[in-house]
Amino acid sequence: MIGGSVQFLRARCHRSEARLACGINAWSMSIPLLGIERLNVSFGSTPAVRDLSLSISSGEAFGLVGESGSGKSVTSLAVMRLLAPQARVSGSIRFASEELLTTTEEKMRRLRGQAMTMIFQEPMTALNPLMRVGDQVAEAVLAHNRVSRKEAFERVVAALNEVAIPNAASRARDYPHQLSGGQRQRVMIAMAIVNHPQLLIADEPTTALDVTVQAQILELLSQLREKFSLSMLFISHDLGVVSQISDRVAVMYRGQLVESGSARQIFSAPAHEYTRGLLKAIPTLRSRRDQALTMVEAKSYPDLPLKQVEQGHWARV
Numbered sequence: 001m002i003g004g005s006v007q008f009l010r011a012r013c014h015r016s017e018a019r020l021a022c023g024i025n026a027w028s029m030s031i032p033l034l035g036i037e038r039l040n041v042s043f044g045s046t047p048a049v050r051d052l053s054l055s056i057s058s059g060e061a062f063g064l065v066g067e068s069g070s071g072k073s074v075t076s077l078a079v080m081r082l083l084a085p086q087a088r089v090s091g092s093i094r095f096a097s098e099e100l101l102t103t104t105e106e107k108m109r110r111l112r113g114q115a116m117t118m119i120f121q122e123p124m125t126a127l128n129p130l131m132r133v134g135d136q137v138a139e140a141v142l143a144h145n146r147v148s149r150k151e152a153f154e155r156v157v158a159a160l161n162e163v164a165i166p167n168a169a170s171r172a173r174d175y176p177h178q179l180s181g182g183q184r185q186r187v188m189i190a191m192a193i194v195n196h197p198q199l200l201i202a203d204e205p206t207t208a209l210d211v212t213v214q215a216q217i218l219e220l221l222s223q224l225r226e227k228f229s230l231s232m233l234f235i236s237h238d239l240g241v242v243s244q245i246s247d248r249v250a251v252m253y254r255g256q257l258v259e260s261g262s263a264r265q266i267f268s269a270p271a272h273e274y275t276r277g278l279l280k281a282i283p284t285l286r287s288r289r290d291q292a293l294t295m296v297e298a299k300s301y302p303d304l305p306l307k308q309v310e311q312g313h314w315a316r317v
């Protein structure tokens with residue numbers, strides 16, 4: 001239905017003499033590709049995600065930040081429907097017009113790896129050490145497309161070129177241990193984009209890398225996002241990293257969203273006490289070396305409802 005309304009708008013814009021005034025991009029940015037509403041996930045009696053709602057528009061990069069255990073990965077795994085079987089999940093997760101929590105396993109298999117893909121923190125554990133990296137990317141192609149092995153290999157080399165792996169055709173024959181950490185993460189990204197997905201979930205994709213390589217991978221993800229009009233859910237515990245790549249940012253604490261807004265709003269005027277604490281904890285060039293870094297206090301905040309602080313900026317205050 002959402003796809004239908006975008007097509008309708010595009011058709012109208014083509015016909016209209018005031019095509020520019022139609023603002024196709026502004027429209028497609030405002031239509032959610034992913035909409036999570038009142039998501040609750042618990043393992044036994046322990047809630048991991050509580051009453052979480054967020055939406056990501058087509059072509060938008062959305063950053064999810066929070067400390068370890070706050071529920072970031074559980075949220076992303078709920079979207080991919082890859083949570084452990086004992087997880088109890090309620091709420092709604094809509095991807096385009098599909099309700100992911102109730103759709104068939106067959107439909108989910110088709111969506112995963114094609115329309116929605118995911119990259120993880122540690123590529124060495126995500127890649128099979130006994131298989132050539134090119135064959136691993138080719139598996140993603142062959143699982144979703146009726147193409148010959150030759151055609152699949154051509155797509156693999158094209159994807160490895162997209163992620164700037166030099167001598168892609170020969171590196172495709174390497175095993176994971178023959179590549180550096182940064183190159184392995186590039187292979188994971190190649191695997192994630194090879195079928196031209198609409199949504200890419202990146203769960204701490206740069207945490208295991210040194211800062212120089214981290215900056216290169218962030219730059220690469222930004223370029224790919226623009227080139228393929230990718231929507232992105234970018235997860236990190238590092239507010240600095242998240243804000244570099246995201247249009248909007250949400251802050252999670254103990255399974256709940258405590259604040260969400262544009263990256264600028266969160267940085268320049270954080271409304272929630274926890275977000276302010278997170279920002280103070282980021283060391284800067286002006287931080288005094290003879291003083292201890294600010295620590296974020298572990299505490300429970302009252303369960304206040306999310307309230308609009310200003311246009312597009314929500315917080316529990």
Ligand SMILES: Nc1ncnc2c1ncn2[C@@H]1O[C@H](COP(=O)(O)OP(=O)(O)OP(=O)(O)O)[C@@H](O)[C@H]1O
Pocket residue numbers: 043047048066067068069070071072073074075084237
């Ligand atoms: N399979 C599971 N069984 C039981 N509890 C789980 C399971 N998976 C996650 N949890 C719990 O859910 C909570 C949220 O975990 P999650 O992995 O989402 O945290 P995170 O924000 O991604 O943290 P990190 O930054 O360390 O990756 C944690 O308390 C975790 O122990």
Ligand SMILES: [Mg+2]
Pocket residue numbers: 072073074203
């Ligand atoms: Mg995690």
